[in-house]
Amino acid sequence: MGNGDQQGSGYRVPAPGPDARVQWPDDFGTRFTIFVDTEEEFDWGAPLSADADGTRHMAALPPVHARFAAAGAALTYLIDYPIVTSPLAIEVLREVIRDGRSAIGTQLHPWVNPPHEEAVNGFNSFAGNLPLELQRAKLVALTEAVERAAGRRPLVYRAGRYGIGPDTPALLAELGYRIDSSMRSAYDYSDEGGPDFSAVPNDAFRIGSLIELPFTTVFTGRMRRGGAALHRGLGRLPHGIGVASRLGLLSRVALTPEDMPLGEAKEAIRVAVGEGLRLLNFAFHSPSVEPGHTPYVRTEADLAAFLRWWDEVLALLDRLGVRSASVDEIVAAACRPA
Incomplete structure (x- = not known):
């Protein structure tokens, strides 16, 4: 994505306090969630453009969704x-979420x-x-538009480009959100003026009334204990x-x-589960369901x-006994005593 004309040090997200980590109940087990960045093409x-608003890829979503539902x-x-604001996209989404979860x-x-009051830049x-x-x-x-379209107040938020700021948690709580997933553990976007998540763990933690569920990052290899600091040094x-x-x-x-790569992802899953991570957070971008819209899916x-x-990956998770968690299940489990 194009960089802007205004660069500088971004928000360095502090590490959560020792008491902030979510203590999942024993019967929650080890779970996973998949968040889809559902966005324009x-x-x-x-460079970023306010005029880029195509949503035609959403017509290709139902058969992809069906594969996940079947699993x-x-x-x-x-x-x-x-x-x-796309009638096509909303029609598709209303259909696929009828799976009940x-x-x-x-x-x-x-x-x-x-x-639109700000300059469009990085x-x-x-x-x-x-x-x-x-x-x-x-x-x-955005929240009110989503509520009108979905018929329910949204509970989960992610800032595009992981662009959370120090004011974000309070704004989300004010609007009734329960989960934020704007943090990307062990990544640093400060060179672009974005946040630095170097101190953010993979474990879910609380920020006031919010559950922070970072996008999971796993270090693998013989020197994985060196983690983010070693990776930054190698860079x-x-x-x-x-x-x-x-x-x-x-x-x-x-x-x-x-x-x-698939092999690296499967090893990362084994490491995360072996080290006791209770909730693994996966993600992908919706335009990847149709060739030609993202750098990751160019061809059939x-x-x-x-x-x-x-x-x-879903087959491996099943073999490891890691089950899918819906948003409602996550919120309910986080509110129960451990």
């Missing part, structure tokens, strides 16, 4: 403004979300960088990250089929590989 290599996996569609939440892309694409009242106005417009060496990964020393693996062969990735 745009050129990922071009017992609930999907949470985090929809942004072009999606919620999938849900609709929100995702804020500021550059395509009214009111810095402002992180919603947390916008003035507080403009953040609130955009979030209110300062020429080809350091790539060499360490090829040698099986250290790889940073996000739980997504998008640019994450790419789409076949994308679907095979999920088939094998």
Whole structure:
């Protein structure tokens, strides 16, 4: 995605306190969730544009959703403004969530979300960088539109580009959200003016009345205990990250089929479950269900590989006894005594 003309250090998200971690009840077991960044189609290599609002890929969603439903996996569609104002997209979403476990939440892309008062650039694409009242106005417009379309107040939020800011949790609580998933454990976007999640763990934790459910990142390899700090140090060496990964020393693996090889993802799942992570958070972008919209799915062969990735990952989760968790199940379990 295109960078803006305003760069600088972003919000460094503090590590949660020792008492903030969600203590899941024993009968919750080990679970997984899949959040879908359900958004417009745009050129990922071009500057951001308020005019990019195509949603035709949503017609290709139902057969993909059906594969997940057949495997017992609930999907949470985090929809942004072009999606919620697309009759096609809403018709499709209303149909697929009839599986009884999938849900609709929100995702804020500021550059395509009214009111349009800011310059469209990379810095402002992180919603947390916008003035507080403009953040609130955009979030209110999106939340109310989603509630009208879905017939229910959304409970889950993700900031587009993981653009959370220090004011975000209070705004979400004000609007009745229960879960935020705007943090990407062990990633740092500060070079672009975005947040730094280096101190954020994979475990769910509380921020006031919110449950923070970070997008899961797992370090694998013989030196995985070095984690984010070692990975950051390798990044300062020429080809350091790539060499360490090829040698099986250290790889940073996000739980997504998008640019994450199947073998590495399966190893990351085994590591996460083996180390006791109770809720694994997967993600992908909705335009990836049709070739030609994202860098990850350009051809029919790419789409076949994308679907095979999920088939094998869901089969592995089943073998490991890791079950799908719906949004309502997560909220209910987090509110029960451990």
